[in-house]
Amino acid sequence: MNSDKLLHKVLYIDLTNKKFWVKNRKDLFDKYIGGTGVAIQLLKEECPVGADVFGPENPIIMAVGPLTGVYPLASKTVAMFKSPLTGNLGESHVGGRSAIAIRMAGYGALVIRGKSDIPVYLSIHDKKVIFKEATTIWGMKSSITAGRIMRENEKGQGVRSIMRIGRGGEKLVKYAAVTAETYRHFGRLGLGAVFGSKMLKGIVIAGENTVKLSDPKGFKKLYNKLYEAAVDTSLMKKYHDLGTPVNVMVLDKIGALPVKNLTERNLKGIEKISGEYLAENYLARRIACAHCPVGCIHLAAIREVSEHEDYFHKTTLIGYDFELIFSLGSMLGITDPEAMLKLIEEVEVECVDAMSVGVVMAWATEMFEKKLISEKETLGLKPVWGNSATYMEMLTKIVLQENDFYSALAQGVDYASSIYGGSEFAMSFGKNEMPGYNTGPATYLGFLLGARHSHLDNAGYSIDQTEMLTKDLAPEDVVDKIIKEESLRQILSSILICFFARGIYTIDVVSEALKTIGIDFKDDELLKLGREILSEKYKFKAAEGHSIKDLRVPERIYEAKDPTGKITSEFIKRGFDYASDKLEEK
Amino acid sequence: MKLSIIDAARCVGCQSCMFACVRRDNVAGIASSCIFIKSRGGISTGFRVITCHACENPPCARVCPTNALELRKGGGVKLIPEKCIGCGHCKEACIIGAVRWNPEQNKPSICIHCGYCVKYCPHGVLEMKK
Numbered sequence: 001m002n003s004d005k006l007l008h009k010v011l012y013i014d015l016t017n018k019k020f021w022v023k024n025r026k027d028l029f030d031k032y033i034g035g036t037g038v039a040i041q042l043l044k045e046e047c048p049v050g051a052d053v054f055g056p057e058n059p060i061i062m063a064v065g066p067l068t069g070v071y072p073l074a075s076k077t078v079a080m081f082k083s084p085l086t087g088n089l090g091e092s093h094v095g096g097r098s099a100i101a102i103r104m105a106g107y108g109a110l111v112i113r114g115k116s117d118i119p120v121y122l123s124i125h126d127k128k129v130i131f132k133e134a135t136t137i138w139g140m141k142s143s144i145t146a147g148r149i150m151r152e153n154e155k156g157q158g159v160r161s162i163m164r165i166g167r168g169g170e171k172l173v174k175y176a177a178v179t180a181e182t183y184r185h186f187g188r189l190g191l192g193a194v195f196g197s198k199m200l201k202g203i204v205i206a207g208e209n210t211v212k213l214s215d216p217k218g219f220k221k222l223y224n225k226l227y228e229a230a231v232d233t234s235l236m237k238k239y240h241d242l243g244t245p246v247n248v249m250v251l252d253k254i255g256a257l258p259v260k261n262l263t264e265r266n267l268k269g270i271e272k273i274s275g276e277y278l279a280e281n282y283l284a285r286r287i288a289c290a291h292c293p294v295g296c297i298h299l300a301a302i303r304e305v306s307e308h309e310d311y312f313h314k315t316t317l318i319g320y321d322f323e324l325i326f327s328l329g330s331m332l333g334i335t336d337p338e339a340m341l342k343l344i345e346e347v348e349v350e351c352v353d354a355m356s357v358g359v360v361m362a363w364a365t366e367m368f369e370k371k372l373i374s375e376k377e378t379l380g381l382k383p384v385w386g387n388s389a390t391y392m393e394m395l396t397k398i399v400l401q402e403n404d405f406y407s408a409l410a411q412g413v414d415y416a417s418s419i420y421g422g423s424e425f426a427m428s429f430g431k432n433e434m435p436g437y438n439t440g441p442a443t444y445l446g447f448l449l450g451a452r453h454s455h456l457d458n459a460g461y462s463i464d465q466t467e468m469l470t471k472d473l474a475p476e477d478v479v480d481k482i483i484k485e486e487s488l489r490q491i492l493s494s495i496l497i498c499f500f501a502r503g504i505y506t507i508d509v510v511s512e513a514l515k516t517i518g519i520d521f522k523d524d525e526l527l528k529l530g531r532e533i534l535s536e537k538y539k540f541k542a543a544e545g546h547s548i549k550d551l552r553v554p555e556r557i558y559e560a561k562d563p564t565g566k567i568t569s570e571f572i573k574r575g576f577d578y579a580s581d582k583l584e585e586k
Numbered sequence: 587m588k589l590s591i592i593d594a595a596r597c598v599g600c601q602s603c604m605f606a607c608v609r610r611d612n613v614a615g616i617a618s619s620c621i622f623i624k625s626r627g628g629i630s631t632g633f634r635v636i637t638c639h640a641c642e643n644p645p646c647a648r649v650c651p652t653n654a655l656e657l658r659k660g661g662g663v664k665l666i667p668e669k670c671i672g673c674g675h676c677k678e679a680c681i682i683g684a685v686r687w688n689p690e691q692n693k694p695s696i697c698i699h700c701g702y703c704v705k706y707c708p709h710g711v712l713e714m715k716k
Contacts, residue, residue, distance in 0.1 A: 070614040072602065100601075104616055148628060158601075158624030159616060181629055208617040208689060216612035223609065227602070231708045287629050288600035293708035295598035299630060317630040517614075 004517060006209055007034060007066055007108035010042070013122065013129055015198050016056060016114030020129040022107075029108055033519070034065030036091070037494035037533045039080040040540065042111055043089075049543045053084040053190075054172060054197035056115035063109040064099045065496035070211055070219075071513055072227050073501040075099045075289040077180075078493055084174040084190040084197075085356070085412050086431040088544040089537055091452040092191050094163075095289035096184035098205075099496060101161035105207030116199040121164070123154060124205040134201035138170060143179055143351040146201065156206025164202030165192040166351025168399050172196050173410040175356035175433070179348070183297055183319030184289070187353045188454055189432060214518035222513055229504045231293050239296040239500050240286065244322035245275030247436075248330075254465075254563045256439040258326060260333045260385050261362040261425055262560040265438075269335035273325050278337060284317055292498065302338050318345045326436025327358025332365070333385030343388050343395070350399045356412065357398065359433035361391055363413045367422050377405035377420070414552065424555040429453055430546075438557075440464030440564035442478045445575045448551050449482055449583065451537040456499055458486035468564045475575035483534070483582055490533035491526050538583050548580045588640040588661055588699045589621070590715040597633040597711045599623055603703035607695075610702050618688040620697035635711060638662055638684040638697035646676035646685050646694075655696070665696040 008026040013019075028038045039061045046059035060081050067074035077098040083090030102110065105124055112122075116131070119138035123130040132153075137146040143166025150162050161180055168176035169192030176192030177185045186192070195201070213219045238246055248270065251257040255265040271277055284301035288294060299317045306312035318341045328347065329340045347354045365383040367373045375382065379402060383390050401407040408416040413433055417426035427434045429444065430453035437443045439461045446460020447453055455461055463481055467473055473481075488507070489499065495514070497505050505513075507523045514521055521529070557567050604619040611618065622636040640661030647655040647663045654669035655676060672692040677685045686695040701714040 069605075069616070072605075100616070151628065158622060183629070208615070210608060210613040210615035210617045210690060212613055219614070220609060220612075227706065285630070285632065286598050288598040290599075290601050291605055293600050293602045293706075295600060295709070 004029075004066060004211060006103070006106045006211065007064075009107050010109045010111060011107045011124070011129070012111045012113065014114050015112060015116040015120070015131075015200060018116075018131045025108070029066075032529070032533065033491070033494040033514075033521075034068075034108060035063050035076075035078045035494040035496040036490055037529065038109060039063040039078050039091075040533060040536045042109060043080040044536070044540060046111060046113065047082050051082050053082050053087065053194065056113070056198070058082045058194055058197070060112040060191070060194055060198070061109065062102065063496075064103045064107075065494060066517055066519055067495045067497060067513055068099045068103040069291065070213075070517060071223060071497075072230055073292050073294070073504070074495060074497045075292050076493070076496045076498055077102060078496065079178075079186050079191050081191055081194045082544070084172070084193045086189060086453065088541045088546045089451055090189040090191060090194070091537075092186040092188045093493065094178070094180045094184050094186045095292070095498060096161060096180040097159075097290040098161040098163065098180045098184075100290040101159060101205045101207065104159060104209045105205050106209055112198070112200070115197065119199045119201050121150060121200070121202040121204065124203065125156060125207065138199075138201060139167070141167065142349045143167070144182060144349060147179065147182060150202055150204055154204045154206075156204070159208055160204055160206030162202065162204050164351075165195045165200075166349060168350045168352035169193055169196035171399055171401060171410070173352050173399055174412050175353040177351050177353050179351055183287070183299070183348075185353075187355065189452060190353075192351055211517070213516055215516040218512075219516040222509075222516060226504055226509070227293065230501065240294050242275035242279050243286075243296050243298040245278060245298070245320060245325055247322045248274045248325055249276065251437070251439075254439075255561065256437060256563050257330050258427075258434070258436055258438045259330045261331065261366045261427060262438060262556050263366065265561055267330050267333065267335060270330065272335050272337050273329045273340055275322075278320060282337065282341070289498070294500070296500065300341055302341050316345060319348070320344060323435055324354045327355045328391075330436070331358050331362045332388070332391055334388050334391075335386065336388065339388035343391055346392055346395055350395060352399065353433075355435055356433040357395060359427050360398070360409050360413045360416065361394055363417065363422065363426050364394065364409060366425055367420065370422070372422055373405065373420060377403070379403060379406075423552065426554055427556065428554070430551055437461035438560060438562050440468045440562050441475070441567045441571045441575070442468055442473075442482070444553070444557055444567065445475070445478055445572065445579075446482050448553070448572075449479065449548065449575070449579050450486060451534060451541065457489065458482040464564055468566060472566075475571050476578045479575050479579045479582065483579070487527065487530040487534050490530040494533065535583075539585065542584060548576050548584060551576070587701065587714045587716060589637050589697060589701060589704065590713055591635050591637060592711060592713050594635040594711060595632060596709045597623060597635050598709055599625065599629060599633045600708065602706045602708060603712065606703045606706035610700070617690050618695045620686060620695045621703050622683065622686055636683050637712075638699070639682065640699060645679040649675040649679040651675065658698070660699075662699060663696060664698065665694060667693060670694070
């Protein structure tokens with residue numbers, strides 16, 4: 001079997017006692033490959049049932065996979081933890097340089113335990129972990145500056161990853177993010193707050209290694225095939241040219257882009273925040289994750305002129321993606337591209353999940369519009385669709401939790417609506433704020449049933465767009481498709497390829513790739529394992545009290561029109577009943 | 587022929603060239619890459635593409651105490667691994683940082699200008715030149 005000694009090494013770090021050690025976990029990697037498959041097992045080992053999400057007992061697991069650093073487009077790291085936002089499974093994925101850095105530092109996974117007594121960041125080089133003082137960068141307004149300071153103090157340029165939190169994480173905003181490098185994030189489900197609760201400001205990890213192969217000739221041949229598929233086909237072209245923002249106009253055209261908290265289906269001026277417009281007017285640079293030739297990360301440049309001084313300009317580079325344009329653009333009714341980009345920048349500075357905070361602010365706007373809250377709650381702010389200046393101020397108030405209302409907003413829209421009302425239009429699913437797809441019933445069943453309540457769990461939106469629009473699928477059929485896709489994706493996130501490359505990494509390619517590094521799985525064994533990993537996640541969720549039948553469904557999805565016109569409570573309920581039989585152990 | 591940079595501003599930082607360089611030796615990873623990509627100072631500022639310039643009078647060879655670096659026809663050097671004692675003087679002598687260190691073998695990684703990396707640059711940054 002797999003003799004990849006680097007991958008089998010799990011680095012354990014104890015923040016309480018400032019200790020570290022390495023354990024060979026060949027047992028886990030042999031059985032579960034890597035990534036998600038291994039991470040859920042480590043999470044179950046480390047995280048006691050009922051753990052306090054902000055207690056020392058909530059671990060942080062990060063894992064990479066056997067293909068990381070070996071094949072192209074295998075550049076993702078998976079993190080697992082108990083989510084502060086949902087109270088059950090926390091799982092988030094990041095690209096950038098993180099995966100290559102962890103793998104080349106000689107580890108398959110990291111397990112971070114305990115809680116530091118002072119702010120620290122971890123410096124991981126040359127098989128050692130140094131617990132570095134982070135007192136002076138704790139509380140700093142900009143997470144970008146904090147990242148720069150870590151960068152300047154550390155070696156490993158070019159082969160390192162720098163992950164860090166901002167004030168969002170320090171202040172325990174339940175959807176705080178961890179930024180890797182700049183522009184890439186463990187965005188969803190609040191890993192940043194878990195870092196914050198541990199007084200862990202960040203992690204710098206670097207290394208250089210080689211991975212031996214059992215079939216070098218086969219490896220090179222397959223590498224060439226995958227590389228060519230990545231750079232030569234239209235499959236990848238769309239991610240490089242316009243990037244994910246290509247979706248803005250695609251979804252607008254079919255009326256599936258959420259606008260103003262789903263009170264409307266189209267937004268006047270939407271083209272000004274489209275992928276096309278941003279690329280033509282603001283695109284400054286594209287960058288890539290390590291070992292991915294595609295380069296899908298798009299940076300916009302905005303040049304602001306000083307009001308006070310002639311010829312004084314500030315130029316800022318801001319990363320933009322579809323989900324940010326949805327949550328900080330259309331969802332808030334913002335169509336001024338520069339205003340939207342500045343808001344994106346501010347979210348990057350505070351380091352909170354862009355999707356969650358956008359949805360939270362959209363809910364607050366509708367609450368204010370409906371006079372369910374007043375300036376007493378908002379501390380004088382008057383949120384109005386499209387007014388980005390107010391949203392900039394609101395963001396700071398949320399992060400700093402300036403009163404009870406903003407504290408509630410910092411805990412997510414599910415919690416806030418349980419206190420202030422308006423749950424029928426509080427757009428979260430499984431307590432995770434929605435992503436930008438109002439495509440039909442499959443997308444919502446996908447959010448609700450996905451183990452991490454992410455659109456990327458099972459791509460329900462794709463079922464809507466390719467099938468529900470033209471056919472009548474029964475809820476049971478939709479659930480079967482969702483579970484099948486999510487099971488397959490467990491394998492992709494165990495070998496840890498980017499989901500954008502899913503069309504290239506078909507299951508036969510996956511088994512062939514694994515074979516060249518000495519890991520033998522037949523295609524059907526992989527599919528079976530994917531299903532098993534999904535069950536393992538569901539077991540973790542169930543132990544933490546998660547139950548499909550208790551999921552809150554905001555009534556708004558039944559009232560808001562969608563392209564299929566097929567979202568009914570009956571459809572969702574039948575989907576739940578069937579999914580409960582399939583996914584939950586009785 | 588020697589490896590040359592057409593336009594470093596086109597580099598997206600994917601490091602496919604580095605992985606290609608290592609793959610030539612039938613292994614995966616980045617520990618022995620002779621070409622190196624790093625940001626100019628954070629990834630928003632773009633990338634530096636560091637390659638051997640194939641100097642005609644290479645400082646790396648001049649400082650080698652064991653003559654492990656032999657002059658290559660057309661510029662640059664060849665490493666004779668048996669002669670190398672891993673002192674690292676060559677690395678210090680190359681002020682552009684093109685002599686990389688392979689920590690696994692404790693020897694320099696010396697570019698032989700084979701052009702393998704050029705084939706794996708997706709954005710036209712590299713070329714082979716006379």
